[in-house]
Amino acid sequence: MTVKIDKFPGVYLHESDFEQGRVLYNTWDPQAQYAWDAGIAIGRYLSELKQGHLVGVRCNQCRRTVVPPRAFCEWCFRPMDDWVNLPDTGTVNTFSLCYVTWDMQYLTEPQIPAVIDIDGTRPSVGIMHLLGDVDPKKVHIGMRVQAVWKPEEERTGSILDIRHFKPV
Amino acid sequence: MAILNKPDKVHQAIAWHGDIPITNRYTAGVAGERFFREVKENGKFMGTRCPECDLIYVPATMFCERCFAELDEWVQVENQGQVVTYTILYWDLDDQPLAVPLVLALVQLDGSDGGLVHYLGETDPEDVYIGMEVEAVLKDPAEREGSILDIRHFRPIQV
Amino acid sequence: MAMRKVAVVGAGMTRFVRRALETGKELSYEASKMALDYCDLTLDEVDCVVHGTAPDSFDGVHMKGEYLSDGSGAWRKPYTRCYVGGGTGVFAPIHGWYHVASGLFDICLVVCEEKMSSCQPHPQGAFLTIFDHTTERPLKPNLLWIFAMEMNRYMHTYGLKKEDIALVSVKNKRNAADHPCSLLGDANITLQDVLNSEVLAWPVQRLDVSPVTDGAVALVLAAEHVARRICDKPIWIEGVGWNLDTAYWTNRDLCYPRYVEKAARMAYEMAGITEPRKQIHIAEPYDPFDYKELHHLEGLMLFDRGKAPEATALGITQRNGDLPVCPSGGLLGVGNPIAAAGLMKVAELFWQLRGEAGARQVPGQPRRGVAQAWGDLMQVGTVAVLGV
């Protein structure tokens, strides 16, 4: 290609080309607002979170207990067999120290998202949440953590009913 | 017993609300730059002609979709044309009734094989018909921004 | 199952830029036209068109496939858009391949386009939807989280350091300096530059990540009897594979992409490859982040698990090494217009195997290469093996 073609198309614009009106453009705000049904499994998950419980589901055929709950087992394609109460403790599977928001605004104190393998799941599986009440420098994979719940009256039936996980 | 067989009561159904927080910014593009600048600066509508297919594209395109030729023959077309089809709108996007119905039309500009979708104005909706001769009413030059809204609307040509 | 042989006979691409003046249609046209011109075909001779492009929200056009159809040469032709997220760029030629291999069509134009600059303030606003809307998005996640956490897990499992991984970024950005379409090619970049770049989401730093990009790439595929007639050196699609892991990413083994392995096994079997490390001469694995190249090289079974970093440090994956990896410059160097970036990898194999890659040419007359992409909810692997 480099052999056969000497000029490639594609005009590079700079942000200033827009700001200073050197290029014509228009904008559109799609106002994409959604109401996502929680459904059967996640609906119950949220209701239980409001009560201060973390729950998973079990497939007897695959002999596994997983979280987040799901109505059917994607391995054997049967309905899940039962609900399982899980402890609100777990182990950090992995984490990040994040210094930017989704729209690339900078943070001085990092957010600490983590995958937390929840005790009682088989094989061990996790959920994503934030870590808190911890020095970012001390966070490590394998760290034992526990959920910090909002007071009962502030819970709304949301993953945010757990404020974050903190070291045990 | 499978959990699907014992769903929670319907009144416990929960929906989680959220959005997709984006705004889109569209460039006019290579052909669009020239097309809209001609409207803005000269009040003229320009099309691009494919000599192979003998078609004049409006709005102008940089290529012929039929034969894939790159188009560089720019031709001026008329500021007037014919209503190819139209609809009369009584409700807005938020499903509220409009005080005054709007007429939206596809107008094929004379001298071109293409057309613009735009509003019809200065007419009673009941008087609109397919084949009606209409002309573009442009904003004042100082108000134009190089957008489709530089055309206020199309109106019937007074005979 | 009787399948016809399918070859790539032409390729074209636009420059990869941060913000393009061209509309998505125009970018698609430029790449498509170049690919057709390459093999002296007219649009008339194209039997069907396949389009690949990432989420509609990037370009801000709902049903983007339809919108881009005219620029992709689809006027009054059988046309479909395929979509497997970031894996689309390597899936689109697979989609085209079965159109031709099946005997349904003789010539298929495959086009991939992305105009991410349309998505403001940042395409992350759309990427956010990768996370589950009810159980994850309330935490206000950032797309970088998932990568940062996967990278951290990979480093932890194999005891790797940032330096071991940053070498990939150095290699690819240097390789891209020889690519006429590259956005971030830099012949002089050093390991220290990468290690000193700002921390976004530890362990991910600015120069570990590929940029937001606009661009388009196109390929022409032809059935054997046509390919031999119109092309002096057709490059055959010898094997294809694709595979999807669980949508519950937090339930997945984050340090090994089993879905890539499964896709690779499918493609290798079709291509008759029993010893990939000997039989594959060039690899173009998906590298939106530097650790992903390593991850994917292991999933492609080109190195043992956890050993791709060592091979990188030894120079094995350099353009003149034993197994050149991302000689194009990859997504880290050439740029990452999602679907177009994946197809760029297949185009690179086409040029490399034809010996036409110019300054990027891998020495030793390579005869077979593998391209791979990855995406969807971070769990799809798409693999294509091309050979002379």
Ligand SMILES: [Zn+2]
């Ligand atoms: Zn099961």
Ligand SMILES: [Zn+2]
């Ligand atoms: Zn034409």
